[in-house]
Amino acid sequence: MNSTADELKVAEDKVDHLLGEEYEHAPVPMAARRSAFSVTMVWVGFPMIITGAMTGSILVLGMGFSRALIAMIIGNLIMLGYVGLLGHLGVKSGMNFGLIASQVFGKKGYVLAAGLLSTLLLGWYAVQTGITGALISSTYNLNYVAMTVIAGLLYIGITFVGVRGLHYIGMISAPLFVILGVWVAWHAASTTTWSAIYNYAGNNGVATMSMGMGLTVVIALFIDAGTVTADFNRWAKTPPASFGATFSAFPFANIVAMLVGGVMTAALATPNANPFGADNMFGYMNKMQIGWLSVLAFLFLYINLGSVCSHCLYNASTGWSRIIGTHMRLMAVVLGVIGIVIAAGNVWAFFIQWLSLLGIVAPPIGAIIIVDKYITRPEVNTATADWRAPAFIAWAVGSVVAFIVEEVMPGLSTAVSAMVVAGVAYWALAALKVRKLQTA
Numbered sequence: 001m002n003s004t005a006d007e008l009k010v011a012e013d014k015v016d017h018l019l020g021e022e023y024e025h026a027p028v029p030m031a032a033r034r035s036a037f038s039v040t041m042v043w044v045g046f047p048m049i050i051t052g053a054m055t056g057s058i059l060v061l062g063m064g065f066s067r068a069l070i071a072m073i074i075g076n077l078i079m080l081g082y083v084g085l086l087g088h089l090g091v092k093s094g095m096n097f098g099l100i101a102s103q104v105f106g107k108k109g110y111v112l113a114a115g116l117l118s119t120l121l122l123g124w125y126a127v128q129t130g131i132t133g134a135l136i137s138s139t140y141n142l143n144y145v146a147m148t149v150i151a152g153l154l155y156i157g158i159t160f161v162g163v164r165g166l167h168y169i170g171m172i173s174a175p176l177f178v179i180l181g182v183w184v185a186w187h188a189a190s191t192t193t194w195s196a197i198y199n200y201a202g203n204n205g206v207a208t209m210s211m212g213m214g215l216t217v218v219i220a221l222f223i224d225a226g227t228v229t230a231d232f233n234r235w236a237k238t239p240p241a242s243f244g245a246t247f248s249a250f251p252f253a254n255i256v257a258m259l260v261g262g263v264m265t266a267a268l269a270t271p272n273a274n275p276f277g278a279d280n281m282f283g284y285m286n287k288m289q290i291g292w293l294s295v296l297a298f299l300f301l302y303i304n305l306g307s308v309c310s311h312c313l314y315n316a317s318t319g320w321s322r323i324i325g326t327h328m329r330l331m332a333v334v335l336g337v338i339g340i341v342i343a344a345g346n347v348w349a350f351f352i353q354w355l356s357l358l359g360i361v362a363p364p365i366g367a368i369i370i371v372d373k374y375i376t377r378p379e380v381n382t383a384t385a386d387w388r389a390p391a392f393i394a395w396a397v398g399s400v401v402a403f404i405v406e407e408v409m410p411g412l413s414t415a416v417s418a419m420v421v422a423g424v425a426y427w428a429l430a431a432l433k434v435r436k437l438q439t440a
Helices: 002-019 036-044 050-063 065-093 097-105 110-140 144-161 163-189 194-198 211-220 223-227 239-268 281-287 291-324 328-343 347-361 363-376 389-408 414-439
Strands: none
Touching: 036 163, 036 239, 050 065, 050 211, 050 239, 050 281, 050 291, 065 097, 065 194, 065 211, 065 223, 065 239, 065 363, 065 414, 097 110, 097 291, 097 363, 097 389, 110 144, 110 223, 110 281, 110 291, 110 328, 110 347, 110 363, 144 163, 144 291, 144 328, 163 239, 163 281, 163 291, 194 239, 211 347, 211 414, 223 291, 223 347, 223 363, 239 281, 281 291, 291 328, 347 363, 347 389, 347 414, 363 389, 363 414, 389 414
């Protein structure tokens, strides 16, 4: 057994030497940091995806175009602040999310936060991989399971390369999306007027989604990866480079993707449109029945969703490798295979429910870290206690309030509620502790 483990470690070390160290268990040294361009390519290729366009379509169908646009802008500005602050912690310390979370939740307690987010990100990888297989299968009459397995294996390969793999897929995916996405939006818009698009009232002329729900959908789309943003931003050399990379994703790339789907949906005004079926930019390109465009659409889908899937798998693998004490690349293979199996079971069909879950459990984690590292304990840079009760109490309070908001007050945003309540609860607990120490 020991011999096998030693051989595996030697093999992993050789791969790391060839492809580069990923620093799962230690801060990224300045000498290993990457250029501002590289970190930007990692981030810009993440949200500029067809799933973002589908989300834009869902928002426009449910809210009408003008209200959906407001939700996109506000939601993305919230994400800019949230991810920007968490990313700054990564570039300042060089630490990944797991290392930072251990200071806030405890040396043992961080496992719950990091394990949950890493598992949710694995689920997100499975959802996106399943969407790839479903769209390819329904469009070209190919076997769903086979297309899903092929997609998953390709995405594992990108992740295995490491952060430079995310850099390269972003360089290809983002420009391709801009070119095809802008063309689709423009082509669809040319069938009507911009005034009609802006005044589109929603599916069959009825707006059924509240502003709060719209904000939750926008925020929840990347709240899990946004919370573990230190996994990416720790590679930046300077805070401006980190913020610039974050800005390239939120609001820029995410709004571009959402607007592509939103403009197309409002322009076509298809009754009971299905963004997860044929009523998306991928389906639009194939409906043109132009041979070369269909081939390009096929390649585009694999490349584009390969970008988001590899990012999610990278985050999940980094998180679990830190928890288990192994290498990111080994976990990428193991988790990737698990994700493929889950994807083959049509997990992508629960997309909206997935966003709802993410909007409840993920935002409190980042809010607590922000309050801890910027307000209540900015001087603490090492993990001391095994478990830190205030962090878990605030997390529970934030999630419970978000659940209540979703069930009782659907007009409000569960994601925003979770952030604000958890952050305030954690600050209040810290203030109470200080007061007790002063009066003792």
